[in-house]
Amino acid sequence: MVRKHPPGHWQEAGEKEETENMNCSITREEALALLRTYNQEPFHIQHALTVEGVMRWYAQELGYGEDAEFWAMTGLLHDIDFERYPEQHCQKAPKLLREGGVSEEMIHAICSHGYGICSDIEPQHEMEKVLFATDELTGLIGAAARMRPSKSVMDMEVSSLKKKFKDKRFAAGCSRDVIRDGAARLGWELEELFERTILAMRACESQIEEEMQKIMAESL
Numbered sequence: 042m043v044r045k046h047p048p049g050h051w052q053e054a055g056e057k058e059e060t061e062n063m064n065c066s067i068t069r070e071e072a073l074a075l076l077r078t079y080n081q082e083p084f085h086i087q088h089a090l091t092v093e094g095v096m097r098w099y100a101q102e103l104g105y106g107e108d109a110e111f112w113a114m115t116g117l118l119h120d121i122d123f124e125r126y127p128e129q130h131c132q133k134a135p136k137l138l139r140e141g142g143v144s145e146e147m148i149h150a151i152c153s154h155g156y157g158i159c160s161d162i163e164p165q166h167e168m169e170k171v172l173f174a175t176d177e178l179t180g181l182i183g184a185a186a187r188m189r190p191s192k193s194v195m196d197m198e199v200s201s202l203k204k205k206f207k208d209k210r211f212a213a214g215c216s217r218d219v220i221r222d223g224a225a226r227l228g229w230e231l232e233e234l235f236e237r238t239i240l241a242m243r244a245c246e247s248q249i250e251e252e253m254q255k256i257m258a259e260s261l
């Protein structure tokens with residue numbers, strides 16, 4: 042399929058009826074196997090599954106249902122190089138992904154999530170902006186969920202997340218600046234990003250728990 046626009050210059054949401062579907066060149070099974078070739082830490086695999094689920098939810102939510110698999114696989118693979126090459130995050134990824142058969146447009150999207158930190162590829166398409174905005178935020182929400190008696194996002198309210206966001210000592214590794222920048226790039230209030238991302242994480246929580254148990258059992 043020939044693209045009308047070079048990667049990173051896809052049309053915005055309002056014009057999406059004219060765009061062609063994104064080329065998801067990899068199956069979910071292949072993508073998970075590729076992820077696990079370079080990632081063994083349960084924390085990293087869980088993060089990948091979470092961002093996958095969140096991206097799939099947002100694709101539906103924002104009217105990109107036909108491209109949901111592309112959004113989801115981009116989420117699943119976005120940190121592929123981080124565990125093994127933390128100093129070369131987003132720099133090693135293109136090679137690993139190319140070898141795994143991932144399309145150039147997905148590689149572009151993946152590299153754009155490190156914009157301003159470890160990549161000079163700026164998020165341009167709405168899916169790239171969602172990935173950029175939710176990567177750090179899912180980490181913060183996950184850390185907040187682990188502090189709750191339920192250990193879950195199912196009973197987490199936006200107000201409690203706001204408090205955790207303001208408390209700079211809490212999950213200090215989750216960059217508040219990146220989350221703020223991400224919301225601004227989407228043109229959303231922080232509250233909207235929080236609310237939607239909590240809903241997205243609620244939608245995939247139990248499935249991820251199940252899959253993590255399976256993965257952990259396999260790696261014993």
Ligand SMILES: [Fe+2]
Nearest residue numbers: 088119120176
């Ligand atoms: Fe990430």
